[in-house]
Amino acid sequence: MPSVSARTTPVLAFPRAMRVEAPSPASGREQDRILLSPPHLTGGELAALSATLDSGWVAPAGPVPEEFAEAIGTVTGFPHVAAVASGTAALHLGYRVLGVAAGDEVWTASLTYVATVAPAVQMGAIPRFLDVTPESWTLDPNLLERELARAARRRALPRAVVPVDLFGQSCALDAITALCDRWGVPVLCDSAESLGATQRGRHAGLGARLAAFSFNGNKIVTAGGGGALASEDKALIDAARHLATQAKEPAPHYQHETTGFSYGLSSILAAVGLAQLAALPARVAARRAIFERYLAGLAGLPGLGFMPEPVWGRSTRWLTAITLDPAAGAPDRETARRALAAAGIEARPVWKPLHLQPVFRTAPRAGGAVAARLFETGLCLPSGSGMSLAQQERVIAALRGLWQG
Known part of the structure; x- marks a missing residue:
């Protein structure tokens, strides 16, 4: 994260009992460590924060969260957006407004982070995990079609299908919405990792009944937290907004006809997000350029491959993901990860498939071999849009050294 000079940083005066000791300076190795996807500030965040604080709005109220929601709508093409506390909160609200209840099945791709399905499970729903395709690493439409047909014959269709936009793709x-429309199953797209990505010329998630986005600190645009739920259906977003504010009814006293959540996005985080959103095209360009440099710098290494980009989509390359096949002459994934860690470089395996997670050991699934193989061989490389050429050359040199050694 870029540093902020002492001349522009407000000095907070704490009472003596509250004074916080400054941390000791980081070692050279810690300062030089290359992180996977650190926040990349635009330089406008401090002014946006200052203006928001001066306005007196701090809580999840006031004009800034709504301005942020409108800006998300402009970027994505969704006419209705609710800005909320996190991407997970957006998914939870999505499940609620779709009427997911205890005993319902919710289907999703196995190759994803647990937050995709955790809110539904906590509501009592039963997750079912479907495999992904080697061509995109995302939900396999052919497998989905087969499983929907089987479920229809059993009169046991899922309450929702939740495809995942993975690593910026x-x-x-x-194809997924066409299949689900055939059987009347709503689609909630987990687009948390793919702000700025497109599919057939439309923004990621657009076309689903609902789409959820994240502005966590590691995302391509960050608010330091926060998320959004988006839809072309105004009634769904109105219902989500109502639930996000503890489902308070319009009355002079506190009136509730159902229970909701404290999921509003603070004005402080919304101000940061607004300052960041304008930089989205530049951030996408930077991450795609980083991917291209990896592609060129790692060319010719036996057994090394890259996450493919299908012809129907344009990825942000939020994270550059590679695969390492020892049978073709590459080191195994863990050997590479540990070697990078020893060189002060953060890398991370791709998501462990949910059907392999202990918490879901008894959950139903369809397929899973592709996702399992990608987990065994897949590694995410540092991809922050603020990476310098020198940093990227360090990563490339460290990896190439595993073949040369």
Whole structure:
């Protein structure tokens, strides 16, 4: 994260009992460590924060969260957006407004982070995990079609299908929504990792009944936290907003006809997000350029491959993901990860498939071999849009050294 000079940083005066000791300076190795996807500030965040604080709005109220929601709508093409506390909160609200209840099945791609399905499970729903395709690493539409047909014959269709836009790449959403529409199953797209990505010329998630986005600190645009739920259906977003504010009814006293959540986005985080959103095209360009440099710098290494980009989509390359096949002459994934860590470089395996997670050991699934193989061989490389050429050359040199050694 870029440092802020002492001349522009407000000095907070704490009472003596509250004074906080400054941390000791980081070692050279810690300062030089290359992180996977650190926040990349635009330089406008401090002014936006100052203006928001001067306005007196701090809580999840006031004009800034709504301005942020409108800006998200402009970027994504969704006419209705609710800005909320996190991407997970957006997914939870999505499940609620779709009427997911205890005993319902919710289907999703196995190759994803647990937050995709955790809110539904906590509501009592039963997750079912479907495999992904080697061509996109996202939900396999052919497998989905087969499983929907089987479920229809059993009269046991899922309450929702939740495809995932992975590592900056949109799923085959047109195909998925066409299949789900055939059986009347709503689609909630987990687009948390793919702000700025497109599928057949439309923004990731657009075309699903609902789409959820994240502005966590590691995302391509960050508010330091926060999320959004978006839809072309105003009634769904109105219902989500109502639930996000503890489902308070319009009355002079506190009146509730159902229970909701404290999921509003603070004005402080919304101000940061607003300052960041304008930089989205530049951030996408930077991450795609980083991917291209990796592609060129690692060319010719036996057994090393890259996450493919299907012809129907344009990825942000939020994270550059590679695969390492020892049978073809590459080091195994863990050997590479540990070697990078020893060189002060953060890398991370791709998501462990949910059907392999202990918490879901008894959950139903369809397939899973592709996702399992990608977990065994897949590694995410540092991809922050603020990476310098020198930093990227360090990563490339460290990896190439595993073949040369």
